[in-house]
Amino acid sequence: MTKKLRMFQFLIYVFLFFGFLNLGVLKKPFDPKAGIFFGVLVVIIALTTWILKRFYPMGDRIIFLLTMLLCSIGIIMLYRLNIKLATKQLAWLLLGILAFLFVVLFLKRGLAQFARLKYVFLAGTIMFMSLATFIGYEILGAKNWVKIGPVSFQPSEFGKIFLILYLASALSNVNTRKKLIEPGIVISISLGFMVIQRDLGTALIIFAVSVTMVYLATSKKLYVLVSLGLFASGGAASYAMFDHIKRRIMIWHNPWPYVYNESYQLVQSMYAIATGGLFGRGLGMGHPGYVAVNESDFIFSVICEEMGLLMGFAILILHFLLFYRSIRSAIHAENNFSKLLTAGLSVMIATQTLVIVGGVTGFIPLTGITLPFVSSGGTSLLISFLSLSIIQKVSEGED
Amino acid sequence: MDFSSLSVVFRIVLVVLIFIIILYALKIISKDLKRGKPGKNLGWKLRMEYSADKSSLEDGEIIPIGSKLTIGRNKNNQMVLPSRAVSNFHAKIYFEDGRYMLEDMDSTNGTFVNGNRVDKKSLQPGDEIRISETVFTVTDDD
Numbered sequence: 001m002t003k004k005l006r007m008f009q010f011l012i013y014v015f016l017f018f019g020f021l022n023l024g025v026l027k028k029p030f031d032p033k034a035g036i037f038f039g040v041l042v043v044i045i046a047l048t049t050w051i052l053k054r055f056y057p058m059g060d061r062i063i064f065l066l067t068m069l070l071c072s073i074g075i076i077m078l079y080r081l082n083i084k085l086a087t088k089q090l091a092w093l094l095l096g097i098l099a100f101l102f103v104v105l106f107l108k109r110g111l112a113q114f115a116r117l118k119y120v121f122l123a124g125t126i127m128f129m130s131l132a133t134f135i136g137y138e139i140l141g142a143k144n145w146v147k148i149g150p151v152s153f154q155p156s157e158f159g160k161i162f163l164i165l166y167l168a169s170a171l172s173n174v175n176t177r178k179k180l181i182e183p184g185i186v187i188s189i190s191l192g193f194m195v196i197q198r199d200l201g202t203a204l205i206i207f208a209v210s211v212t213m214v215y216l217a218t219s220k221k222l223y224v225l226v227s228l229g230l231f232a233s234g235g236a237a238s239y240a241m242f243d244h245i246k247r248r249i250m251i252w253h254n255p256w257p258y259v260y261n262e263s264y265q266l267v268q269s270m271y272a273i274a275t276g277g278l279f280g281r282g283l284g285m286g287h288p289g290y291v292a293v294n295e296s297d298f299i300f301s302v303i304c305e306e307m308g309l310l311m312g313f314a315i316l317i318l319h320f321l322l323f324y325r326s327i328r329s330a331i332h333a334e335n336n337f338s339k340l341l342t343a344g345l346s347v348m349i350a351t352q353t354l355v356i357v358g359g360v361t362g363f364i365p366l367t368g369i370t371l372p373f374v375s376s377g378g379t380s381l382l383i384s385f386l387s388l389s390i391i392q393k394v395s396e397g398e399d
Numbered sequence: 400m401d402f403s404s405l406s407v408v409f410r411i412v413l414v415v416l417i418f419i420i421i422l423y424a425l426k427i428i429s430k431d432l433k434r435g436k437p438g439k440n441l442g443w444k445l446r447m448e449y450s451a452d453k454s455s456l457e458d459g460e461i462i463p464i465g466s467k468l469t470i471g472r473n474k475n476n477q478m479v480l481p482s483r484a485v486s487n488f489h490a491k492i493y494f495e496d497g498r499y500m501l502e503d504m505d506s507t508n509g510t511f512v513n514g515n516r517v518d519k520k521s522l523q524p525g526d527e528i529r530i531s532e533t534v535f536t537v538t539d540d541d
Contacts, residue, residue: 004427011423015416022409062427069420175474279414282406308410314417321424332465335475 060395074374096385103389121166128159171217172336201367252365269301280308329395451532484531
């Protein structure tokens with residue numbers, strides 16, 4: 001097992017080596033910065049794996065390696081797009097891994113004790129979900145950013161985590177229908193705020209996560225059907241009420257009549273994927289400049305263009321494996337709170353991937369969210385690593 | 400000299416590499432589909448011989464022990480036996496130092512292995528465990 005893992009780790013280094021060698025030769029004579037990036041990433045991976053192995057040999061080490069592979073693909077692409085952004089992303093990655101290690105090493109055993117903090121989580125959920133409605137400002141059509149001093153962040157990213165924490169503790173001992181009323185209200189309030197802030201992607205994720213967690217806690221199909229019914233009627237109502245939702249559906253249904261206006265972003269993204277073909281055009285050979293927001297929301301299209309559709313498939317497969325490993329640790333968790341928490345967090349990461357990849361390929365209506373671990377974006381990366389740290393913690397098995 | 404056209408070669412190298420990595424990951428992952436938690440325990444199971452209440456578990460059902468299995472009437476146990484003669488936290492089976500141990504947790508009506516009431520005992524394949532009316536046997540079959 002250990003030997004195989006070491007080989008796995010070594011293969012990741014080889015991948016990184018060729019990736020950054022490629023980036024290095026794009027500039028004449030040779031870009032030494034690419035070498036530095038390669039070195040830093042290898043050191044990060046080696047050190048973190050060593051720490052995990054040294055202190056928690058029973059933990060799942062594949063989860064971390066899969067994540068690092070996703071981050072590596074992201075950083076290689078960002079480096080190609082904009083070295084400054086890649087440097088920033090590397091700094092956030094370091095911070096994310098520090099947070100990850102902090103939680104894994106210093107959170108004392110027994111995650112279940114946090115189930116008591118239900119109302120703290122409830123307050124956190126409502127606060128972060130509503131924050132952007134009152135003091136937020138608009139970026140790309142969604143009013144979901146908040147600026148405090150020099151730092152700007154998306155409060156709904158934190159809101160999601162708090163909601164999952166709250167649901168895990170509220171649903172961990174559900175035995176009567178009455179106990180479902182309070183979580184139901186909290187979910188509806190969160191969804192309502194997301195619709196007001198026009199953050200439809202996050203609304204979709206919140207919905208998927210909540211339905212999954214309620215089903216896991218109650219194992220009653222009825223609730224799933226009821227939620228789907230409510231979602232359909234809510235969706236229809238907001239379609240009738242809000243113009244931006246109408247526009248999204250219109251673009252998704254047929255993007256071609258509006259190529260130069262509303263659906264410009266989507267069409268450019270589809271062109272990019274199409275010109276890339278199976279193996280892509282090669283790093284530095286494509287025209288990612290045509291794709292809007294190519295460093296975060298549309299990074300999947302740019303990766304497909306330059307590194308190939310097969311690399312796009314690889315990202316989806318890696319996310320799938322990550323989801324499998326996370327759910328596997330949820331199954332082995334010993335109490336309902338940890339189980340629900342881990343399952344909720346893994347579903348969150350997985351839906352986020354499906355929603356954004358579906359969006360940029362025109363499979364479902366496009367909503368602007370980040371591709372976990374790959375997209376540039378500090379808050380998103382930090383939140384993803386925090387979720388991962390909880391999953392990693394649970395994978396160790398509590399006793 | 401301009402090497403940037405080498406990207407055309409590198410793109411193939413990168414795609415091939417990532418799929419080798421994925422195949423490798425699958426190979427590691429497929430290992431634990433065969434066993435619950437690799438290396439952590441022996442993967443023994445319990446077979447339900449006689450289920451007293453018929454509510455949740457059926458006769459002949461196989462229950463993996465994993466590294467720890469708690470048995471009792473309380474819902475927080477991993478194996479819930481709803482009978483009134485079973486204590487809330489009745490007994491637990493856990494893997495320690497290469498053996499499976501059965502420990503009675505001060506239950507009212509006791510835990511029996513091969514007909515004898517026990518407090519703490521290491522288990523062998525074929526042992527018969529009785530809690531209230533419910534009977535299981537320990538098995539090491541795959």
